[in-house]
Amino acid sequence: MWPPLALGAGSVVAAIYIALVDPNQPGHYLACPTQALLGIDCPGCGGLRATHDLLHGNVAGAMDHNLLWVIAVPILVVVWARWLSRRWTGAPPKPSPRWQKMQTPVLATLITLVIVFGVVRNLVPYLGSNIG
Numbered sequence: 001m002w003p004p005l006a007l008g009a010g011s012v013v014a015a016i017y018i019a020l021v022d023p024n025q026p027g028h029y030l031a032c033p034t035q036a037l038l039g040i041d042c043p044g045c046g047g048l049r050a051t052h053d054l055l056h057g058n059v060a061g062a063m064d065h066n067l068l069w070v071i072a073v074p075i076l077v078v079v080w081a082r083w084l085s086r087r088w089t090g091a092p093p094k095p096s097p098r099w100q101k102m103q104t105p106v107l108a109t110l111i112t113l114v115i116v117f118g119v120v121r122n123l124v125p126y127l128g129s130n131i132g
Contacts, residue, residue, distance in 0.1 A: 004084040019055040023048035043118040
């Protein structure tokens with residue numbers, strides 16, 4: 001039970017901090033290394049601002065900062081809840097044979113999606129993270 005509970009507690013503490021300390025105000029968070037060194041947005045750029053907006057109920061603002069993160073958050077919450085549930089009930093962590101067949105294509109698709117998002121957000125101005 002400890003790993004999912006520790007991750008959940010850490011996430012709640014981080015969320016409280018992000019909700020209270022606005023990432024739009026400079027000086028509170030480190031700059032993105034990709035943005036600082038290369039001048040481009042990485043797939044995660046805008047994630048703190050998107051999280052801040054989500055925690056304040058501003059879904060449209062969050063989508064403007066990082067659409068990929070807004071889509072990923074509910075998926076990550078469901079995955080975490082399933083992990084916690086399996087630990088709580090003692091269900092074996094063994095993946096199903098169907099998932100074992102799909103695992104490589106699904107991971108390849110997710111990695112491709114993140115890379116394509118990173119490229120497209122630097123080519124299409126609206127998908128940028130509004131830095132500057």
